[in-house]
Amino acid sequence: MSLRARLTLAATAMAAVGLGIGGILLIVALDRALLGALDETARRQGEDIATLVESGRLPDPLPGFGAVVAQVLDADDRVVASTPGGDRLTPVVAGDDLAAVRAGEAIDLDGTRLGQPEPLRVVGVPTDAAGEPRIVIVAVSLEEQQRSVHFAKIGVTVGGLTVTAALAVLSWLVIVRALRPVDRLRGGAEEITGAGGGHRLPVPAGGDELSRLAVTLNDMLGRLDAAAARQRAFVADAAHELRSPIAALRTELEVALAHPDAVDPHDTAREALVEVERMARLVDDLLVLAHLDSPRPVRREELVDLGELALEVADGVRGGRVPVRVADDGGVFTRAHRDSLSRVLRNLVDNAVRHASSQVTVSVSGGGGSARVAVADDGAGVPEADRVRIFERFTRLDDARDRDAGGSGLGLAIAREIVVVHGGTLVVEDAAPGARFIVRLPAAKTTVGAPEAVPPRARTDGR
Incomplete structure (x- = not known):
């Protein structure tokens, strides 16, 4: 994968994870909020019925106040009164569920027990009538709460996917634009052949990291060009200096070969030795300079x-x-x-x-x-x-x-x-x-x- 693709994938994945976590937290918060509101509504309905119980004006059947089922139970868990849709003989909840409701908890109940397609939410409100303890059981439907949560899930999923796709496209465009100077730098680097000429990399506009990198690379190229120029000049000068003793030595030898009778061999050898010593000194100096030009010349202190x-x-x-x-x-x-x-x-x-x-x-x-x-x-x-x-x-x-x-x-x-x-x-x-x-x-x-x-x-x- 290209750098653009990797960066886009990383940005998109991070955005998707963030949106997913945010969506889950939103759904959970919405579910808790709706359940809390539904429980509060059911308790208010139970409190209204409890007021009737305490005043001794308990009607039969009980008014529903929007609840699916409402029942009044005595201390022996017998149904004292019920709404028209409730059972007048059997409580809506029994056993551990009834104990939890008496303890003040809100529980979920399968709606099929009361012929309802949706689950129910059951709460209890304690009260008393003429000194006898009573409890008002109120069961309300979870249909609206579940429908709201379902629509919220759909909205969060569709919105998250849409936002993720938009962020992916935006990330790609931003990354492509941000890396465009890199392409120009690469193109400029391809034009540099190393043969001198003073070619430099294009410097992107602005003072960001890429522009500073281009300036640094251009400075490095300047130093390399200067070093290459010095090296070429050094090689040219060394070759020029070596030509003189070589030419003198060649002349001496050619004269000695062309006119053996007119030239003293000892003089020729002596003059040739002078030129050889001159070349030896020059070569020795060049070796010393090469040693000193090394990155870390070794020296014993x-x-x-x-x-x-x-x-x-x-x-x-x-x-x-x-x-x-x-x-x-x-x-x-x-x-x-x-x-x-x-x-x-x-x-x-x-x-x-x-x-x-x-x-x-x-x-x-x-x-x-x-x-x-x-x-x-x-x-x-x-x-x-x-x-x-x-x-x-x-x-x-x-x-x-x-x-x-x-x-x-x-x-x-x-x-x-x-x-x-x-x-x-x-x-x-x-x-x-x-x-x-x-x-x-x-x-x-x-x-x-x-x-x-x-x-x-x-x-x-x-x-």
Whole structure:
């Protein structure tokens, strides 16, 4: 069954059950009310006859007052007087029924005992005549009460069925109208191929749940389109970056094969190795970015001394184009993956060395619950307009392209991704002259067995 049919069936079933329960309660209430009214009428008739008994003016036969049968019985259950239609010798009721009537109850009696096609309702009114107890027995017909209840049952049944059918039709129309935006959403979703183009789902009018759902889905589609665009750009940039070393390597090999006598094999192998190493670095960077782009990049946390790590990175660039100086306040720790932070500092220091004029300074400090590492150079600096774009993947400024043709433009992007994964920030600011890259990470307190804080130290060129 369709959703429309299930909802309509559920609404109709609930309405039918509610109407059925209401109809049953109505019939029961009507039946009790009519019986109560009939009993009250019979007792009033009995009270009128009891008044005649008490006044000593009891006629024979008794006036009917609209009752089928009325009898006056003495204490020995003998008939003292009766209406013309009653038996003057035998009481209308006897035995347990008569005891119940004397106790003040109203009972039902089969009308065939008195030649009546309909059942009777019998009540008793106690009285006395000259000190002798008497009871007035009044039997009235239940024909009108049963006819009224029967007509009420027919009316409730027909009315309930009619109302249920009307509610079913109304429910179907309302549900169809309510689900019409869902059909439009489904149609809009079928037009989305996943190839981009900015297609969006139609948003229903109003601020109901469906419109909010459509807005949420459109936001999700926007994020997916943006992610797909970034992925396509990433693949295109990666392919473009790989073409350069592959083309250079191919050229070297083709020249070596075409002119074996004019080319030194050792030079060819050395130049080919340079291009292979360049491709290896690029592939390694791509793998790191793929790992960082995973929903939950796995990282092992350990206590890291940032000053010691900065000295290790500075030692790694010993003999570089410019000296690298490390200024450490001492005792600055954070919890992170040591190899990942080492890659961050190495990328920042390599970038600073490429752009510095005379020196690079790495400063490690702490305070305010954060650990701070600043890598500054005295080069041309980064224009303010490019201080955000420089962290995008495969982004290289013009001077960077001229200075380092072998760079892939992934170093700063990788550094920022690693820092963000560890709950920190990486920004660049003006160092006047040059640029200063600042890494902020959550500081960690040392525990028992952790390395003791060391006094401030300074190193130049890793030595």
